[in-house]
Amino acid sequence: MQSTALTGGFAKAPQDAARAFRAVMNVMARPGLIETLTGAKPPAPLSDAAGTLALTLLDGSTPVHLAGALDCKDVRDWITFHTGAPFTGREHCAFAFGLWSDLLPLAGYPIGNPEYPDRGATLVVEMPALTASGVTLSGPGIKDAAALNLPDRAAFRANAMQFPLGLDFFFTSENRIAALPRSTKVEAA
Amino acid sequence: MTQDYNFAYLDEQTKRMIRRAILKGLAVPGYQVPFASREMPMPYGWGTGGVQVSASILTPEDTMKVIDQGADDTTNAVSIRKFFEKTAGVATSEETSKADVIQTRHRIPEQDLREDQILVYQVPIPEPLRFLEPRETETRKMHALEEYGLMHVKLYEDISKNGAISTSYAYPVKVEGRYVMDPSPIPKFDNPKLEMAAVQLFGAGREQRIYALPPYTRVVSLDFEDYPFEPSKADHACDLCGSDTSYLDEVIMDDAGGRMFVCSDTDFCRSRRAAGHVGAQGVPFEEDAA
Known part of the structure; x- marks a missing residue:
């Protein structure tokens, strides 16, 4: 029991976190781009990509919300040991992890305020798979158009309508990651 | 490389804080994200903001280039290049095409940057409205309300006094039709290059702000129909x-x-x-x- 919490961290934290952040930054700067993200070995059901993202960005100053099946002792213990991030409900979180269906509804998360839009939460959505197909995306970071298999359309369109307020999303599946910031325009159905 | 420093000088907690600010900056292009700027082993005004951003994005495999007003061989550029050679052990180059990360003071390289390159700006005053309105509480409100009339009045007064918009560097731009942004004191000649394939990150150490432009973000230099923007x-x-x-x-x-x-x-x-x-x-x- 204890051992799953203590293992699976970065082997060389500064270098591994630097490489992981480069992938994380690249996907956030280029919505729809899918990158490989590895380094951490979190306990199930957290994916490697989501676990690596957690070790790269979380610490004592980032309240975390775990939704659905991710809110289990193994994952909690692992995040606590490796990052020290406090757990909280969705209304006070900086980061939330979960399946799309478990993270809904989006209404409860902080979206920032007009003077500090950066205080909007970041949601990490665990996906069965990531493919560069499906919903067409455009906006900053995208030359002409990009595509990503988003779990929904209307919710992301509504989120983008609130710009510059809103939520930012990462999508993770096994060791792959993609992102959808609030600035991206999501094509109508 | 000596192992006396943590990789790229900063401690991991600081890098995580800066990395989170960079991600929010990319998600809201042109908005200045506050961050807890650290004391660096160089004075404010010597690129501490750019150095902290570079330290947070460098990977061990990167090649770094540092320019000061376009030059690789000036004091500021040489000392920052040596700083990262020593603390991060990264390779350095003076060739634009060989660099993965380019830290710059007040210029954009002439050569077009590629998608896999990152340009980091050193920013002295990140707030484009600061010389028009000294109170941070007020400029923050002006950005929130998209209240940029004052900036157009300033450009108009330029024209009425001098017959042309006399602002020649740090020429204000509007990002994706929303935030007015200071592109740092680059000459306005460089403004059209702000729409590029590379990721652009801006760090202001003393003023404790980070902002960003994702690739291909729409960046428009402010002007008037009858006095259009002219890079010179x-x-x-x-x-x-x-x-x-x-x-x-x-x-x-x-x-x-x-x-x-x-x-x-x-x-x-x-x-x-x-x-x-x-x-x-x-x-x-x-x-x-x-």
Whole structure:
């Protein structure tokens, strides 16, 4: 029991976190781009990509919300040991992890305020798979158009309508990651 | 590399805080994200903001280039390059095309940047409205309400006084039709290059702000229909390499009014001279000459 919490961290934290952040930054700067993200070995059901993202960005100053099946002792213990991030409900979180269906509804998360839009939460959505197909995306970071298999359309369109307020999303599946910031325009159905 | 420093100098907690600010900056292009700027082993005004951003994004495999007003060989550029050689153990280069991360003070390289490159700006005053409204509480409200009339009044007063918009550097831009942003004190000649394939990150150490432009973000220099924005440069060709498209520095040669114009981008000038171009006062290129 204890051992799953203590293992699976970065082997060389500064270098591994630097490489992981480069992938994380690249996907956030280029919505729809899918990158490989590895380094951490979190306990199930957290994916490697989501676990690596957690070790790269979380610490004592980032309240975390775990939704659905991710809110289990193994994952909690692992995040606590490796990052020290406090757990909280969705209304006070900086980061939330979960399946799309478990993270809904989006209404409860902080979206920032007009003077500090950066205080909007970041949601990490665990996906069965990531493919560069499906919903067409455009906006900053995208030359002409990009595509990503988003779990929904209307919710992301509504989120983008609130710009510059809103939520930012990462999508993770096994060791792959993609992102959808609030600035991206999501094509109508 | 010595192991006396943590990789890239900063501690991991600080890097995580800066990395989170960079991600929010990319998600809201042009908005200035507050961050807890650290004391660096160099004074404010010497690029502490850019250095903290670079330290947070560098990976061990990167090659880094540092320029100050386009030049690789000035004090600021040399000392920051050595700082990262020592604390991060990264390779460095003066060649734009070989660099993964380019930290810059007040210029954008002449050569177009690629998608896999990152440009980090050192920013002295990140708030474009600061000289018009000194109170942070008020400028924050103005950004929140998209209240940018004051900036247009300033440009209008330029025209009524001087007959043209006299702002020649740190020329304000509007990002994706929302935030007015200070592109740092780059010459307005460089403004059209702000729409590029590379990721652009801006760090202001003393003022504790980070902002960002994702690739291909729409960046429009503010102007009026009857006084459109004009990027300008000295009406001259480089005296060393003969380029008539690059941004030029004017160099005083003697007390009798002698002067020459040379490319501000030293790597661009060197590579042109290496390719056989010779300007009016230039001599044919020799490796390790000058």
